[in-house]
Amino acid sequence: MPAPDDGLSGRFPARGRVTTRRFEGATGMQEASGALRFVEVDPDRFSMTVDSITLGEYVLHRNTVGPGTFDVVADAYGLDEPVATIVMLIEGAASLVHGRQQLDLLPGTGTLTEGAETYRTTIHDHATYLYVFVPMRALRRLGIAPTSALGPLAPSPLLRASAAFLVEVISAFEPIGGAAQLRLCRVIDTMLATLYAENDLFRAEGEAGRVPLRLRIIEHIAASFAERELRPETLARRFNMSTRSLQRVFEGSGTSAAGEIAERRVQLALVLLSDPDHRGLSIAEVATRCGYHSQAHLRRAVVAHTGLSPSQFREQTKAEDS
Numbered sequence: 169m170p171a172p173d174d175g176l177s178g179r180f181p182a183r184g185r186v187t188t189r190r191f192e193g194a195t196g197m198q199e200a201s202g203a204l205r206f207v208e209v210d211p212d213r214f215s216m217t218v219d220s221i222t223l224g225e226y227v228l229h230r231n232t233v234g235p236g237t238f239d240v241v242a243d244a245y246g247l248d249e250p251v252a253t254i255v256m257l258i259e260g261a262a263s264l265v266h267g268r269q270q271l272d273l274l275p276g277t278g279t280l281t282e283g284a285e286t287y288r289t290t291i292h293d294h295a296t297y298l299y300v301f302v303p304m305r306a307l308r309r310l311g312i313a314p315t316s317a318l319g320p321l322a323p324s325p326l327l328r329a330s331a332a333f334l335v336e337v338i339s340a341f342e343p344i345g346g347a348a349q350l351r352l353c354r355v356i357d358t359m360l361a362t363l364y365a366e367n368d369l370f371r372a373e374g375e376a377g378r379v380p381l382r383l384r385i386i387e388h389i390a391a392s393f394a395e396r397e398l399r400p401e402t403l404a405r406r407f408n409m410s411t412r413s414l415q416r417v418f419e420g421s422g423t424s425a426a427g428e429i430a431e432r433r434v435q436l437a438l439v440l441l442s443d444p445d446h447r448g449l450s451i452a453e454v455a456t457r458c459g460y461h462s463q464a465h466l467r468r469a470v471v472a473h474t475g476l477s478p479s480q481f482r483e484q485t486k487a488e489d490s
Contacts, residue, residue: 183222183223183349184221184222184223184343184344184345184346184348184349185221185343185344186219186220186221186338186340186341187219187220187221188217188218188219188220189217189218189220190215190216190217190218191214191215191216191217191218192214192215193211193212193214193215194211194214196214196215196216197209197211197214200216202241203240203241204238204239204240204241205238205239205241205286206236206237206238207236207237207238207239207288208236208237209235209236209237209238210235210236213235213236214234214235214236215232215233215234215294216231216232216233216234217231217232217233218230218231219338219339220338221337221338221344223337223344223349223352223353223356224349224350224352224353225303225306225353226300226301226302226306226353226356227299227300227301228298228299228300228301228334228337228338229298229299229301230258230296230297230298230299230335230338230339231296231297231298231299232259232294232295232296233291233294233295234260234291234292234293234294234295235291235292235293235294236290236291237288237289237290237291238288238289239286239287239288239289240286240287240288240289241286249303249304249305250303250304251301251302251303251304252280252281252282252301252302252304252307253280253281253282253299253300253301253302254278254279254280254298254299254300254302254321254360254363255273255278255279255280255281255297255298255299255300256277256278256297256298256300256321256327256330256331256334257273257274257275257276257277257278257295257296257297258275258296258297258298258331258335259275259294259295259296260275260291260293260294260295260296260297261273261274261291261292261293261295262289262290262291262295262297263289263290264279264287264288264289264318265287265288265289265290266281266286266287266288266318267318269318271318271320273297276323276327276328276331277320277321277322277323277327278320278321278327278331279318279319279320279321280318280319280321280367281318282318287318298331298334298335298338300334300356302360305422306357306360307360308420308421308422309382309386309421309422309423309428310357310360310361310382310383310386312360312361312364312383319367320367321363321366321367322366322367324366326359326362326363326366327363327366330359330363333355333359337352345439345443345445346438346439346440346442346443347436347439347440347443347445347446349439350435350436350439354387354390357383357386357387357390358387361383381407381417382417382418382421384407385403385407385414385417385425386428388403388406388407389403389425389428389429389432390432393429393432393433393436393458393459394433394436394457394458394459395459396459396460396461398429398459399426399429400414400415400424400425400426400429403425403429404425429459430469433458433459433460433469434458434469434470434472434473436457436458437454437455437458437460437466437469437470437478438470438473438474438481440454440457440458441454441470441478441481441482441485442481442482442485447482447486451463451466451478451479454466454478463478466478
């Protein structure tokens, strides 16, 4: 079952674990007032349930709320960096207004909001919708840049399948281990890129109209980073380019091919060292599974990331779990 919580603004959802918060009546409106500015709401009828979970760099919310009109303050959810927010309506009907833009949402439709925008929402009865909070740095890494403060996502089999997949994730109410979180994040990466390709809301940097080259390279890294021989030189040969051209593909993204490989490896290493299901692995086995040539390479990466040796990091996480 989900872990109960209270308050709405300033709370960061648990990593890999669904938390549930419920708000009812006038007291609930007061508790939710940090993230919602109530415009026209009957306290006797107001209710809201929020299920939330953090998966890697993504935060998912499922909200069941209504009825009434309120302003959603997008920067009041306890997120400490700029985000884009994808909203997918599951049940009911809702109207969203930002400036002169108005979007009427029905089940199977959605929208994208950019950054710390405030938009007005009207729900006539009750509605259930999903929020996917996506760090802007994650979009840049994928080679994607939002082009609209509030834009519609066209109804499509992909949008419905994406919503169904995310509802399934947040409805399981079972803890999700670190390795599974990494896999789910890769699915969300692909979902975002394909939604970009279907809608005129995202602009690939210099590659409009198709999934950007950077994303294809990142997808290859995500599938192959545990191979010891994967490095920028072999990656460049795989994509028939020079290493200099490969460097240019990542310009402006805040990372590089080498950085992306290194980050994937160390994140998997931290998962294997901390996940109770993998604590039986030796340090040498962790190094091999993550694509490191030796325990020394693993040690350097983990120390640089955490300030602790692999053994110390494992012992620390054991103590925290107990």
